[in-house]
Amino acid sequence: MTTKAVRYNEFGGIDVLRIDEVERPEPGREQVLVRVKAAGINPSEAVIRTGALVDMFPSAFPSGQGSDLAGVIEEVGAGVGGFSPDDEVIGFSNNRAAQAELVLVEVGDLVHKPEHVSWAVAGGLYVVGVTAWGAVNSVHLEPGDTVVISGAAGGVGSLAVQLAHRTGATVIGLASEDNHEWLRSHGVLPVAYGDGVGDRIRTAAPGGVDAFIDTYGSGYVELALALGVATERIDTIADYAAAAKYGVKTDGGSEAGPGAEILAELARLIADGQLELPIANSYPLTQVREAYTELERRHTRGKIVLTP
Structure with missing residues (x-):
């Protein structure tokens, strides 16, 4: 057969x-x-x-x-x-x-x-869920922190912004205008990517940025450093060359912990309407x-x- x-x-x-x-x-x-x-x-x-x-x-x-x-x-x-x-x-x-x-x-x-x-x-x-879980955990968010997440409406990003929001941190999501309303509806402050994004982030976070999660690549590690984020609180799942150059984290996936346990917890949160x-x-x-x-x-x- x-x-x-x-x-x-x-x-x-x-x-x-x-x-x-x-x-x-x-x-x-x-x-x-x-x-x-x-x-x-x-x-x-x-x-x-x-x-x-x-x-x-x-x-x-x-x-x-x-x-x-x-x-x-x-x-x-x-x-x-x-x-x-x-x-x-x-x-x-x-x-x-x-x-x-x-x-x-x-x-x-x-x-x-x-x-x-x-x-x-x-x-x-599985892949996006465990990766988002690992990335959010890697930057050690606490209530009162401000975190920026690039690719905020993508597969990993859409879960990462929600998991980050659950920590009590202020979450700034970089995404196209088409995704801003979805981000707002999940407690995320949307900022358009592209030219001038650094200035727009500084306006959205006058108190500064504490952590940065990059799910997209294309220069966001450098942007995080320019915003004054410490290397140990920057995580990229997309730009391994920049991670090697600057010493930032690349946590996500297997680093998050036992995959099946995290998968079960994510599925429970979705079933309970706490995650989308x-x-x-x-x-x-x-x-x-x-x-x-x-x-x-x-x-x-x-x-x-x-x-x-």
Whole structure:
């Protein structure tokens, strides 16, 4: 029996992506086979696909793609406890395999999906959620602090501004005008990016800026330093060259802590209405190229997901 999965046979642009018929996976010990309802896509996957990070993320071809997923358990392997066929779950794949109809997941990388979390949100939650959690924790926010977050309406940014707001800090979100009302509705002070952004931040924060979280790159580390933010309270998830040059943090992802525990807490906050992950668009698996075309424009609010 075969099933569909996203694959590519060489490094390159969006045009190397294809949908292959592959053998149905069989769960091994402590593995679970999940029928995917939604799988998120992320900028890091697009960079890995180009080969730009081959030293950090070597690839064996044909390569799959994707980490985020949510779906229904189809089958469980030996030694699996706490999960059964037909359970609705959220999880992640460390094997770049989530963008597929059926995915093998280690049982420790799964949590139960709360009833009031949609499939699209669940399927797009892991990477951006854990990254936002790690980035916010890394700058040690306290009530009364002021933090600036670039890319404030993007996948990571849209969660980071909300998590930062929950600490009691004043949150300034850098985003296009189209996203300002959404930011205001989540307790964030919006500031337009572009020429003059430093002056606009100084006007919005007359008492100064205590911390800076960069989810976008393109000079924001330098801007944070120019605003007088201490290096230990600057975190970038997008500009590793600047981080190495200036000694700022690059926390997010695995540095945040156990992924499944954080994923479960984020899902609970969403189910309780205390957190929102905006879904910019959903595409069928067969339109994976169109999904990444939209993603790489870098103007989406929240997440784009694939629906196998």
